Amino acid sequence: MQKSEYLELYRKMYLIRRFEESCGENYSRGLIRGFLHLYTGEEAIAVGSISALREDDFIVTHYRDHGHAIARGLDPSALMAELFGKRTGVSRGKGGSMHLFDAKKNFMGGHAIVGAQIPLAAGFALASQYRHQDTVTVVFFGDGATNQGTFHETMNLASVWKLPILFFLENNFYGMGTRVENIRSNGKSFSNLADGYDITSSQVDGMDVLAVKETTEEAIKKIRQGQGPCFIEATTFRFQGHSMADPAKYRNEKEVEGWKQKDPLITFPKYLISEGIATQSEMNSIINDIDQIIDEAVRFASESPEPDLKELNNDIYA
């Protein structure tokens, strides 16, 4: 990998972290309303995996979607405006945090219903196959979503039809306040779910951006060659509650602190410096640039107009 590629991984992860911190602040100020699920702690997954994709590959994700949107290169100002409910937002201010979208970048949402995005993703994969295009669809979902029928039905059909799709499980060990062992029937790793559908699976440390990138590259290569779907489980942790409304009393301090030791925003820059790949002053200059991007995003969102009342019934299907 080139030095610039390493720095880009850091830049994107730091951009997500600062974006999420700013969202939290602006939620407290009442400038962002409604549901808000932050991605803090999980940055290495979106950045590592999406850096392994081509621009024409499709991404479909769940409601914890800010990180994937930023990793795909959506404009932070238009994303912040969306969260502020402004007309300049990526979904014209009518979608909010859970419905980020940019069809031009093949970023197909942002979906609020747990597991609903999974069959939609199979549709994009089927379209690629039907058109004889070698584009791949990646669908992100949480551990909680693996208990949905949509997950199992899509895994089965994708396997039978050899669809070009990567099932990407972000296992942060909790679905809202429920720990994974309390809802998984056998408490084992998730790879046996993929085995059941004859889908190749791998497991990766989701706090290690380089490992996530490499594991995703291997899977994407197989899928692009026409071998059918793959499944990746990345283990990770959200550093705060499920949403802004959740004080996360169901987790103990020791568990949270243990995961914070693996914070990719601490471990990755340390690695870059100790390996002589980058210097502290290069990191500082990235930090300064991004702090300005976030200030600008908040200014843009604050000053943008609200959607016109005439827009109320637009883009509604009934």
Ligand SMILES: Cc1ncc(C[n+]2csc(CCOP(=O)(O)OP(=O)(O)O)c2C)c(N)n1
């Ligand atoms: C079908 C459905 N049931 C319940 C909910 C409420 N709900 C929102 S998020 C969530 C937990 C999902 O956990 P997980 O899939 O592990 O994702 P994470 O939030 O941990 O990223 C639930 C139950 C919903 N949005 N949709």
Ligand SMILES: [Mg+2]
């Ligand atoms: Mg979860």
